[in-house]
Amino acid sequence: MGSNGNGGLSPIRHHNFCAGPAALPTAVLERARDEMLDYRGHGLSVMEMSHRSPEYVAIAEKAEADLRELLAIPANYKVLFTQGGATQQFAAVPYNLLGRGGSANFVDTGIWSRKAIAEARHLFGDVRVAASSEADGNTAVPRPEQLEFSGDAAYLHYTANETIGGLAFDYIPGSEGGGPRRPDGSEVPLVCDMSSSILSGPLDVSRFGIIYAGAQKNIGPAGLVVVIVREDLLDRARPDMPSLFGYKALAEAGSMVNTPATYSWYLAGLVFEWLKDDIGGLAAMEAINARKAAKLYAAIDASALYSNPIAPANRSRMNVPFVLADERLDKPFLAEAEQAGLLNLKGHRSVGGMRASLYNAVPEAAVDALIDFMADFENRRG
Amino acid sequence: MGSNGNGGLSPIRHHNFCAGPAALPTAVLERARDEMLDYRGHGLSVMEMSHRSPEYVAIAEKAEADLRELLAIPANYKVLFTQGGATQQFAAVPYNLLGRGGSANFVDTGIWSRKAIAEARHLFGDVRVAASSEADGNTAVPRPEQLEFSGDAAYLHYTANETIGGLAFDYIPGSEGGGPRRPDGSEVPLVCDMSSSILSGPLDVSRFGIIYAGAQKNIGPAGLVVVIVREDLLDRARPDMPSLFGYKALAEAGSMVNTPATYSWYLAGLVFEWLKDDIGGLAAMEAINARKAAKLYAAIDASALYSNPIAPANRSRMNVPFVLADERLDKPFLAEAEQAGLLNLKGHRSVGGMRASLYNAVPEAAVDALIDFMADFENRRG
Numbered sequence: 001m002g003s004n005g006n007g008g009l010s011p012i013r014h015h016n017f018c019a020g021p022a023a024l025p026t027a028v029l030e031r032a033r034d035e036m037l038d039y040r041g042h043g044l045s046v047m048e049m050s051h052r053s054p055e056y057v058a059i060a061e062k063a064e065a066d067l068r069e070l071l072a073i074p075a076n077y078k079v080l081f082t083q084g085g086a087t088q089q090f091a092a093v094p095y096n097l098l099g100r101g102g103s104a105n106f107v108d109t110g111i112w113s114r115k116a117i118a119e120a121r122h123l124f125g126d127v128r129v130a131a132s133s134e135a136d137g138n139t140a141v142p143r144p145e146q147l148e149f150s151g152d153a154a155y156l157h158y159t160a161n162e163t164i165g166g167l168a169f170d171y172i173p174g175s176e177g178g179g180p181r182r183p184d185g186s187e188v189p190l191v192c193d194m195s196s197s198i199l200s201g202p203l204d205v206s207r208f209g210i211i212y213a214g215a216q217k218n219i220g221p222a223g224l225v226v227v228i229v230r231e232d233l234l235d236r237a238r239p240d241m242p243s244l245f246g247y248k249a250l251a252e253a254g255s256m257v258n259t260p261a262t263y264s265w266y267l268a269g270l271v272f273e274w275l276k277d278d279i280g281g282l283a284a285m286e287a288i289n290a291r292k293a294a295k296l297y298a299a300i301d302a303s304a305l306y307s308n309p310i311a312p313a314n315r316s317r318m319n320v321p322f323v324l325a326d327e328r329l330d331k332p333f334l335a336e337a338e339q340a341g342l343l344n345l346k347g348h349r350s351v352g353g354m355r356a357s358l359y360n361a362v363p364e365a366a367v368d369a370l371i372d373f374m375a376d377f378e379n380r381r382g
Numbered sequence: 383m384g385s386n387g388n389g390g391l392s393p394i395r396h397h398n399f400c401a402g403p404a405a406l407p408t409a410v411l412e413r414a415r416d417e418m419l420d421y422r423g424h425g426l427s428v429m430e431m432s433h434r435s436p437e438y439v440a441i442a443e444k445a446e447a448d449l450r451e452l453l454a455i456p457a458n459y460k461v462l463f464t465q466g467g468a469t470q471q472f473a474a475v476p477y478n479l480l481g482r483g484g485s486a487n488f489v490d491t492g493i494w495s496r497k498a499i500a501e502a503r504h505l506f507g508d509v510r511v512a513a514s515s516e517a518d519g520n521t522a523v524p525r526p527e528q529l530e531f532s533g534d535a536a537y538l539h540y541t542a543n544e545t546i547g548g549l550a551f552d553y554i555p556g557s558e559g560g561g562p563r564r565p566d567g568s569e570v571p572l573v574c575d576m577s578s579s580i581l582s583g584p585l586d587v588s589r590f591g592i593i594y595a596g597a598q599k600n601i602g603p604a605g606l607v608v609v610i611v612r613e614d615l616l617d618r619a620r621p622d623m624p625s626l627f628g629y630k631a632l633a634e635a636g637s638m639v640n641t642p643a644t645y646s647w648y649l650a651g652l653v654f655e656w657l658k659d660d661i662g663g664l665a666a667m668e669a670i671n672a673r674k675a676a677k678l679y680a681a682i683d684a685s686a687l688y689s690n691p692i693a694p695a696n697r698s699r700m701n702v703p704f705v706l707a708d709e710r711l712d713k714p715f716l717a718e719a720e721q722a723g724l725l726n727l728k729g730h731r732s733v734g735g736m737r738a739s740l741y742n743a744v745p746e747a748a749v750d751a752l753i754d755f756m757a758d759f760e761n762r763r764g
Contacts, residue, residue: 019432026419043398044396050402088624119624243504259598261603263604264646
């Protein structure tokens with residue numbers, strides 16, 4: 001897509017550590033810019049295309065095909081491009097999976113898990129927390145043997161990466177070939193909110209019943225949400241479900257039950273192309289992400305000013321929260337970082353402190369610049 | 383925003399008559415292109431901004447302020463920028479208005495009315511069709527005296543402009559100062575799907591309880607939906623409503639219950655700016671739209687080849703469907719039109735024939751080019 005892929009930024013572009021909506025690859029934005037008024041000689045913008053036109057359908061299908069290739073999605077999974085962000089899926093998942101009764105089971109590892117739990121409880125009441133990391137301050141995820149789902153579990157939901165807490169699962173619940181097992185050996189479908197870690201590395205999709213991910217971290221612009229759903233789960237919906245929530249109808253209509261978010265879908269396709277062609281796929285992406293995160297955590301751990309409380313095995317590669325030993329330094333830290341072209345390092349308003357999000361589109365050079373700035377700040381002010 | 387506002391197209395841009403996603407003003411796309419990599423010196427794209435950052439909040443607030451100015455929205459109305467298109471509002475409206483019981487009442491004037499009716503019936507069963515134009519083939523809207531809403535009507539819903547049928551209301555049901563009245567004098571709140579006619583001219587918002595509009599015609603890119611809701615209607619929601627549907631929560635959170643479709647909202651703001659600054663407001667826009675539609679209908683009526691069946695008073699200014707006297711000419715008509723740079727004239731797949739959508743962003747020059755082409759085609763092939 002261009003030599004500027006994951007490398008240096010153009011002089012006008014700052015380093016953006018936002019947790020979402022997050023940085024996008026410069027090469028993707030350049031392509032979108034160049035195609036804005038005229039998509040490849042068709043005489044109109046992608047934004048202006050009928051979603052049923054051959055040009056647009058080709059864009060949409062290529063995006064899906066590239067995503068399938070990147071994640072090696074098995075043929076018995078449907079890929080949906082829908083709307084409302086992950087938050088809408090907090091409602092859509094129970095509507096789609098509780099039609100045969102049973103209860104929704106959750107692992108609680110932080111703020112986003114709890115939002116999913118709250119919505120299922122609000123709508124359907126009967127919710128079970130199969131395990132929680134709250135007692136130890138969400139600094140480590142529950143171990144597999146601590147998961148106690150109910151006998152009537154219709155599914156088990158977890159949040160692979162807590163964007164605010166910076167807490168990530170280091171394992172996939174369940175066993176090879178599917179989700180966790182009930183005492184009678186039957187499968188509890190595994191549902192995962194993968195908003196802030198999808199596409200950060202290779203994934204065994206066959207372990208999951210449903211994966212969903214808001215686009216605004218590693219996929220594309222806010223508004224779009226990608227749902228990957230195993231076909232045998234399409235027939236479990238509650239009849240009282242709002243029609244647009246229905247995975248089955250969306251799957252049958254190629255995600256075009258109504259007009260989809262066409263431009264966001266196109267941009268997601270450009271990101272997938274960038275991952276394939278410029279980065280070289282998810283194994284290469286994972287190696288870059290591992291390096292980026294390792295060097296930032298190493299800098300934090302070696303410092304007397306900065307600290308991160310998460311158990312090493314569960315430290316997120318995507319979101320690195322840290323606090324300063326003296327919180328009176330927070331404001332100057334943020335102000336000087338912004339002066340240095342390091343944007344959006346403020347932690348989530350619910351927890352304070354700092355957070356550097358190192359999504360795919362954040363180049364290694366940005367992390368190096370952040371580490372240099374942090375060391376310099378500590379030398380001067382720490 | 384630039385001299386290219388509603389005037390000539392750049393050489394690379396064709397004339398786009400798509401019903402939606404529809405043409406956008408060239409000047410808007412140019413601005414989006416120029417700001418794609420770096421929004422006004424901030425060093426990042428609007429797509430990459432935190433929705434809670436001061437830069438983005440300023441963009442969002444200006445968009446709302448400009449929309450309020452354009453439509454002269456009274457202070458007791460909230461403006462929401464949400465997701466899922468108008469189709470999601472087919473569910474959200476009854477969830478938000480049926481919490482105190484009562485039934486949903488509808489005027490049926492075509493395919494989009496019926497989709498709204500079907501969703502309310504699917505979710506809540508008790509639906510009343512207060513009037514229908516089906517018996518006369520949806521060629522005229524029911525007259526005010528034909529509306530028979532039920533005594534327990536919680537609201538009356540209508541579709542101001544049927545995008546597929548090209549059928550438009552020439553009046554607003556009800557009376558000055560609010561919706562229709564029950565026998566006891568109390569108001570039945572009026573709800574209007576205005577997706578394909580909003581912003582085509584001035585509007586008396588105070589007549590409505592709720593106006594909603596999918597963005598992909600006169601507002602911006604697909605995915606965004608704008609809801610204008612009178613404050614006293616915010617407390618009538620059903621408790622079993624998916625949280626993201628809730629107008630009250632959206633209003634209280636400035637439409638940021640979760641991450642909104644930030645880039646689409648920004649683009650909508652650019653369209654509002656264009657309407658204000660380049661066009662000169664909605665009265666000027668209406669004059670242009672009236673001229674565009676009048677000359678196309680005149681050309682159709684004067685022709686022996688083309689025809690449109692809609693009663694003159696109810697002909698849509700936004701969507702002009704027409705058929706050719708010999709449908710064997712449909713294919714050559716479409717092929718030759720496309721050769722001439724006139725795109726997306728094919729009628730909706732459910733009805734066939736042709737349709738020229740003349741939304742705000744379709745310049746008068748495009749309509750002139752279409753009329754010239756139609757006359758030439760008739761001379762040669764008619």
